Amino acid sequence: MQATTPSFIPARQAEVETATLTRALLEIAAKIGADKVIIGDGGEYRDPYQPQAWDAFTTAGVVQPDSVEHVQTIVDIAGRYGIPVWAQGQGRNNGYGGAAPRLSGGITINFRRMNRVLKIDRELGYALIEPGVSFQDMYDAIEAAGADLMVSVPDLGWGSLGGNSQDNGLTYLPYGKDFQAICGLEVVTADGRLLRTGMGAMDGNESWNLYKRSLGPTIEPLFMQGNFGVVTKLGLWLMPKPEAIAHVHVDVSRDEDLISLVDILRRLRLDGTIDGVPCILNTLLIASTIAKRDHWYAGDPSVPIPDEAIDAIAERIGIGRWHLRFALYGDRNIVALQLDKATKAFSAIPGSRIRSSVTGPREWPNLPDPSDRVYSGVPNLDWKDMGGWYGGERGGHMSFAPVAPLTGKTVYELQCWMRREFENHGIDHTADLIVVNARSLVSVAGIQFDIDDEQATATGYAAMQDLVRKAGQRCYGEYRAHLQFMDLAQDQYGFGEHAYRRFVERIKDAVDPKGIINPGRHGIWPAHLRTADTRQG
Secondary structure, three states: OOOOOOOOOOOOEOOOOHHHHHHHHHHHHHHHOHHHEEEOOOOOOOOOOOOOOOOOOOOOEEEOOOOHHHHHHHHHHHHHHOOOEEEEOOOOOHHHOOOOOOOEOOEEEEOOOOOOEEEEEOOOOEEEEOOOOEHHHHHHHHHHHOOOEEOOOOOOOOOEHHHHHHOOOOOOOHHHHHHOOEEEEEEEOOOOOEEEOHHHHOOOOOOOOOOOOOOOOOOHHHHOOOOOOEEEEEEEEOEEOOOEEEEEEEEEOOHHHHHHHHHHHHHHHHOOOOOOOOEEEEHHHHHHOOOOHHHHOOOOOOOOOOHHHHHHHHHHHOOOOEEEEEEEEEOHHHHHHHHHHHHHHHHOOOOOEEEEEEEOOOOHHHOOOHHHHHOOOOOOOOOOOHHHOOOHHHEEEEEEOEEEEOOHHHHHHHHHHHHHHHHHOOOOOOOEEEOOOOOEEEEEEEEEEEOOOHHHHHHHHHHHHHHHHHHHHOOOOEOOOOHHHHHHHHHOOOHHHHHHHHHHHHHHHHHOOOOOEOOOHHHOOOHHHOOHHHOOO
16 A cells, blocks of 8 residues: 655554564464454554544554463564564553554554453452453442442543553542552563562562562563553552542633642642642633534634633633632541632632532432542543544544643743644644642643644644654653654653663663564664654754
8 A cells, every 4th residue: 555644754664574464463363263353453443533544553453362371472473473562451542642553564452352350359449450441341340349449530431541551641539649559560571471560579479469669679660651561460559439529620710820720739739638630721621522613613713712712712611711620538527628728728819719519429420520520430431522622523632741840830831832832833722731749740732633634634743743842942741642753752851862761772672672562652662673763853
């Protein structure tokens, strides 16, 4: 097939002959079952927001193991044939490339069949799961077991805990802050052998999923955004259900009120009044979760929505220019004290509006606001169409997500800069500021486009490229990156002549000398695939 990928996309093809790929897939099918092998991408295992005519990031075949032994077989065969594999959970991380691989022409390992919850320990509050378990699967298993526990979830519940965790994905309950929920991994290494991290390195050690360190260097984080092995089991910490949750929403009317909003929130996070992972959303982000752009504004879609129209949208929805959402957890009397303190603090912002409600476990699954359900550990898909701002059902988006200090002035200045950059490309600025801990946040902005409009999609890609590079010049780096921009994002981390990248490349070469596992993930390539294209400057 003739390549149709635009020249600005750093598409790379595995150096594997078609006959070799065919033999490997046939051998895998013979060993694990032909029903678990898909030739090509099956129409699904590609970037869902890439125009159909573009052929970057394509897989030669998909395998769906349903056991650890199957994974070992796949990795062993891929190693013998020198074929790269790209492992994923559910493959639904759509804003970062979905089910597509970074290197075209290899084999995708998809874990939708390995979706079993292997254990729920109600006394110690943890689970042992397979990598394809979705947030909805985990919630259902907890409820079916009658366990007085809850799982920290993101806004969309269709993704896998394994895939989300391994990409440092964010969730919102107290156990979601600073990526602390995962404890103890089982990994198939590039030689097909099994490794367990932490206390799991000792046969039968019951603290495997309870203690996060090792005797010696702690290697578990190497498998987060890494490409050193294929994870087949994960320990997951679960949160005891509190007596009550207070769902709190704070709206401020002016853009510059973001400064006070962030500073007050930081103080309440640092002193422990607010736990978990609060979010601050701008007007257009919330509007995008409700309806398409033309529902709110009839102007030219190539011209960003002006301030007076944004104010009108905010008034129609009943929110502010910035909307803070968070929750408070605990006994009802403790929650009442925390709520009173938080309400008084945010009331100091002139014109702020605060609404709250206090609910118990029986109410959580049926709360009308999907955000409140998410902060109650109830997964849902209410926001699944938020990427349709321009294209509706054919809408796509990519997420630009730099990390910043949690100070009002810094966050406000960053948002002003990001908005200017978005609007210079003719794109509306949507913002979701995710307060990952008490000292920093991830500023997620969605670049949205109609995927049937190749020019609009190309404009979105160009905007992302500019943002990554210019943010790096301002000393802001992303916490994770879209397939298209992994090399460029990694290249911004240049301290010591890219000492970090060189160090992890040495680890890659040692533990995966053939370079078959997730090559290129977040800019880490094996030796034989490192080129000038992966050093984008």
